[in-house]
Amino acid sequence: xxxxxxxxxxxxxxxxxxxxxxxxxxxxxxxxxxxxxxxxxxxxxxxxxxxxxxxxxxxxxxxxxxxxxxxxxxxxxxxxxxxxxxxxxxxxxxxxxxxxxxxxxxxxxxxxxxxxxxxxxxxxxxxxxxxxxxxxxxxxxxxxxxxxxxxxxxxxxxxxxxxxxxxxxxxxxxxxxxxxxxxxxxxxxxxxxxxxxxxxxxxxxxxxxxxxxxxxxxxxxxxxxxxxxxxxxxxxxxxxxxxxxxxxxxxxxxxxxxxxxxxxxxxxxxxxxxxxxxxxxxxxxxxxxxxxxxxxxxxxxxxxxxxxxxxxxxxxxxxxxxxxxxxxxxxxxxxxxxxxxxxxxxxxxxxxxxxxxxxxxxxxxxxxxxxxxxxxxxxxxxxxxxxxxxxxxxxxxxxxxxxxxxxxxxxxxxxxxxxxxxxxx
Numbered sequence: 001x002x003x004x005x006x007x008x009x010x011x012x013x014x015x016x017x018x019x020x021x022x023x024x025x026x027x028x029x030x031x032x033x034x035x036x037x038x039x040x041x042x043x044x045x046x047x048x049x050x051x052x053x054x055x056x057x058x059x060x061x062x063x064x065x066x067x068x069x070x071x072x073x074x075x076x077x078x079x080x081x082x083x084x085x086x087x088x089x090x091x092x093x094x095x096x097x098x099x100x101x102x103x104x105x106x107x108x109x110x111x112x113x114x115x116x117x118x119x120x121x122x123x124x125x126x127x128x129x130x131x132x133x134x135x136x137x138x139x140x141x142x143x144x145x146x147x148x149x150x151x152x153x154x155x156x157x158x159x160x161x162x163x164x165x166x167x168x169x170x171x172x173x174x175x176x177x178x179x180x181x182x183x184x185x186x187x188x189x190x191x192x193x194x195x196x197x198x199x200x201x202x203x204x205x206x207x208x209x210x211x212x213x214x215x216x217x218x219x220x221x222x223x224x225x226x227x228x229x230x231x232x233x234x235x236x237x238x239x240x241x242x243x244x245x246x247x248x249x250x251x252x253x254x255x256x257x258x259x260x261x262x263x264x265x266x267x268x269x270x271x272x273x274x275x276x277x278x279x280x281x282x283x284x285x286x287x288x289x290x291x292x293x294x295x296x297x298x299x300x301x302x303x304x305x306x307x308x309x310x311x312x313x314x315x316x317x318x319x320x321x322x323x324x325x326x327x328x329x330x331x332x333x334x335x336x337x338x339x340x341x342x343x344x345x346x347x348x349x350x351x352x353x354x355x356x357x358x359x360x361x362x363x364x365x366x367x368x369x370x371x372x373x374x375x376x377x378x379x380x381x382x383x384x385x386x387x388x389x390x391x392x393x394x395x396x397x398x399x400x401x402x403x404x405x406x407x408x409x410x411x412x413x414x415x416x417x418x419x420x421x422x423x424x425x
Contacts, residue, residue, distance in 0.1 A: 043272035076171035164198035199236035281338035315344035
């Protein structure tokens with residue numbers, strides 16, 4: 001390969017890639033192997049990189065469900081009452097993602113609009129940028145837990161995982177608001193994520209300086225702005241599930257282009273995601289069933305119901321099906337079966353009959369019923385003591401009468417004691 005000729009590698013949306021340019025056979029083999037390992041096996045992850053959304057950081061609930069909660073927060077509604085058409089955005093941006101991730105999670109979407117929701121920390125004005133700046137080192141103080149009442153879902157009380165996605169509209173006194181990265185540059189997305197929690201996007205509406213509006217008006221986010229916002233949210237969702245929002249690195253000896261998908265994830269990325277989740281679900285299923293076995297053995301008085309036995313049986317069948325599908329390369333079916341196996345194992349472990357026994361030991365019942373039985377037991381013991389003393393006294397008296405009938409000459413001293421007086425002469 002001549003050095004002045006550039007080789008371009010294109011990663012397709014499906015399970016394919018191609019190399020454009022003149023390249024030697026040995027270089028092509030090395031590049032193909034690098035593509036296969038780095039992307040088709042590792043999902044674009046760099047060596048030694050630990051992604052989010054893997055292992056114990058998998059953003060899926062114990063029941064295999066995820067709730068995507070979208071909140072539009074207006075810091076000061078006196079600047080304008082903002083609203084959005086999330087149903088249209090759901091059909092355009094979220095529905096394809098929900099369909100693509102269906103094998104690993106049962107995803108539902110909910111939304112709300114909140115007002116009077118300022119952030120917890122303040123920003124400062126930058127004359128060079130002509131905007132207010134919020135440093136990323138202060139991001140832990142951005143979310144205002146006292147004013148941002150985000151947990152409104154009724155399903156959040158269960159075992160579902162809730163991912164919060166917040167679109168924050170700053171007040172006119174703090175607009176435009178930009179996020180500054182540690183390298184001194186401003187964020188291109190003007191947003192950030194919090195692992196296992198969700199993400200925040202700062203949306204600056206048409207700022208009109210510090211002039212207060214004379215009349216509060218209703219404003220709806222335009223479709224163009226909604227598209228920009230959800231492009232950032234899709235990137236945040238990719239990060240939460242363990243992928244990069246964008247791929248900037250290239251390959252040795254060539255330039256890399258990666259085609260994006262309308263579903264947010266390409267086919268080869270979904271394959272990697274399905275394999276990761278199938279592996280974690282099967283490991284979690286085995287651990288849960290092992291813990292269930294130890295728990296049952298530690299509780300001899302426990303009666304295992306038929307329902308628990310069926311759940312364990314179906315969980316093992318789903319685990320075997322997941323392994324078989326993974327061996328055949330049907331990764332979506334493998335992920336779905338592994339999710340079913342994990343959910344059934346969790347349901348068996350957290351069965352109400354098991355929880356009532358495991359959290360109610362014998363000492364628990366003694367502590368509850370002792371105040372009721374202690375007074376009764378005391379009266380019973382006193383009565384038993386009296387009866388015992390009367391029984392012992394009765395035996396002595398019976399023995400005395402028996403001895404008297406056998407030996408009429410032997411009488412107790414107290415009976416034969418003479419009654420006379422002494423007289424002096």
